[in-house]
Structure formats: structure tokens, C-alpha cells
Amino acid sequence: MVGSMNIETVNELIASMESAGELSIREQKFLKLAKAFKQLAAENVAMNHLLTDISDNHVEYFSEGEGCMFAGVPLDYVSEINMYVSRDVNAENPFPATDRIVAGIKAEAKSHDLNAFISHYSAELDNHIANGGDQFGERAVRLRGVIVDARMFREKLRDEEKALALREGADK
Numbered sequence: 001m002v003g004s005m006n007i008e009t010v011n012e013l014i015a016s017m018e019s020a021g022e023l024s025i026r027e028q029k030f031l032k033l034a035k036a037f038k039q040l041a042a043e044n045v046a047m048n049h050l051l052t053d054i055s056d057n058h059v060e061y062f063s064e065g066e067g068c069m070f071a072g073v074p075l076d077y078v079s080e081i082n083m084y085v086s087r088d089v090n091a092e093n094p095f096p097a098t099d100r101i102v103a104g105i106k107a108e109a110k111s112h113d114l115n116a117f118i119s120h121y122s123a124e125l126d127n128h129i130a131n132g133g134d135q136f137g138e139r140a141v142r143l144r145g146v147i148v149d150a151r152m153f154r155e156k157l158r159d160e161e162k163a164l165a166l167r168e169g170a171d172k
Contacts, residue, residue: 007041010034039097047095114154121147 017023017031125143129135 010038043095043098114150118147118150
């Protein structure tokens with residue numbers, strides 16, 4: 001792929017820029033971006049290991065039939081699995097760069113139309129599946145995660161707005 005970089009290339013770029021001495025503002029921005037990319041790549045590897053570990057440890061839940069959710073996980077086990085996943089991820093928090101990006105997106109979301117964002121990714125998911133993509137594949141699961149997180153965030157914003165309106169009404 002033209003223009004793609006692997007982690008070795010990024011490491012070489014960082015080493016080269018750091019040894020170059022004083023950097024221009026533009027070069028400093030590139031260096032900062034390269035370091036962020038490197039941290040995200042490392043987090044992506046950690047996340048992949050975590051997800052592999054989770055799926056390897058929960059193979060017994062994979063089945064087909066009614067009463068099942070994503071990847072055949074019985075509905076009864078979904079909240080239990082989510083509890084363990086949340087506990088493991090929150091205990092280790094191996095994703096600080098990812099968390100910063102998500103926090104930035106959430107902060108920006110207040111000034112953008114969440115409905116359009118949700119519609120865009122819903123259409124992308126529909127298009128992926130309509131074009132023969134696996135509805136339980138990695139891409140579909142990630143798209144669903146983005147959609148669900150955006151919907152939950154939208155509801156949280158609405159709840160905060162309602163609470164603020166109630167507090168402001170109580171002051172009058």
C-alpha cells in the first residue's frame with residue numbers, strides 16, 4: 001500500500017528526528033504524531049492480546065441457535081462476560097493513548113451532530129454486511145461498538161441536559 005508505515009519505519013523516523021537537534025515547529029508536530037502512532041500501535045497489540053485471551057477463555061460460550069447474541073454468546077452470559085472484560089480492562093488500563101483519543105472525540109461530540117455520526121457508521125455496517133462481510137467479523141464488531149458507544153454517549157448527554165434543565169428550573 002502506498003504511503004503506509006510499519007512500526008520499524010516509525011521507530012527509525014523518531015530516532016532520526018530526535019538525533020537531528022533543534023526541530024522546526026512542523027517537525028516537532030511530526031515527531032509528536034509519530035510518537036502517538038507508536039503508542040497507539042503498542043496499545044493495539046495489547047488490545048489484540050486481551051481480546052484473544054478473552055475469546056480463548058470463553059470458547060465454551062460459542063454456539064448457534066435462538067437466545068444467542070453476537071458470536072453465539074447466550075444472552076444469559078453477556079452481562080457476566082462484560083463484567084469480567086470491564087474488570088480486566090479497567091484494572092490494567094493498557095490503553096491511555098486510545099483513552100485520550102476517545103475523550104477528545106467525546107468532547108468534540110457535543111459540538112457535532114451525533115445522529116449523523118451514528119447514521120454514517122450504521123450505513124457503513126449495513127454496507128459491509130450487504131457486500132458479503134461477516135456480520136460477526138472483526139470489522140462488523142468494531143463498527144457495532146462505535147455505534148453502541150455513540151448511542152450511549154448521546155443518551156448520557158441527553159440525561160445531563162435534562163438534569164441541568166431540572167436544576168435550572170429549581171432555581172427559579
